[in-house]
Amino acid sequence: MNRRATKQIAANVRDEFAGIRRDVGRHLDRDVTVDHARELLAQHAASLVVGRGQLLLDSLLSYLMEDAVEALAGAPTDVKNDFYEEDLRARLKGTFTLEPQTLQFSFDPRIVSGSVAAGGALVTGGLIVGLVLGGVVARIIAGLATLVASAFAFRVAHQAGTSSARRTLESDITTYLAQSEEQVSDWLTSVERSFVEAFDKFAVEHGIQLGDAS
16 A cells, blocks of 8 residues: 555645644734733634644545555455445544643743732832831821732733743743644554554455555
8 A cells, every 4th residue: 555645644734733823823913912812822722723633634534545546446346345335534534533732821920020029019018117107007008008019010010021921922832833733643643554454454354465555
């Protein structure tokens, strides 16, 4: 059985994942906030992988069927009919399902920056309240002011960390798609292996001599 399917599907995988990267790139546009981008990608990244994976599965099975039909070109008609009745395409398509990996986001660096800034404001405010102010009312008012300052510091530092957060998100997506591409390639290799094994078994049972794979 000629194994052209292997080379053909490898090229298809590269093309399909290039398309996924373009689709994902739109969610990473500078006009899209980091939070919105994270929400969109959490919902759609895995579905993009599954959708393209199903297209690749259909393509692979088509290539394998073409190779099998070519290998049986000289076989008697009844043998060819028996092969079609095996319906390997439908059998394998129903057997192999793709379970995509979950997109895992790194810890948001904006939270770290904001927390550090807010903590610093609280500590500073607490020292002022404890060392300078003596009255109860004054302490309460100063404490509230410290909380407001802490919240403000958190917000400012959080916003300042946006560039870092975007770079982290882009890195997460790059890693996820690289791992997903490898996962899909391995999955398709398993499908091809099962098809070839089933076809070789059919050939042996029907006395068909197959040439060396190329």
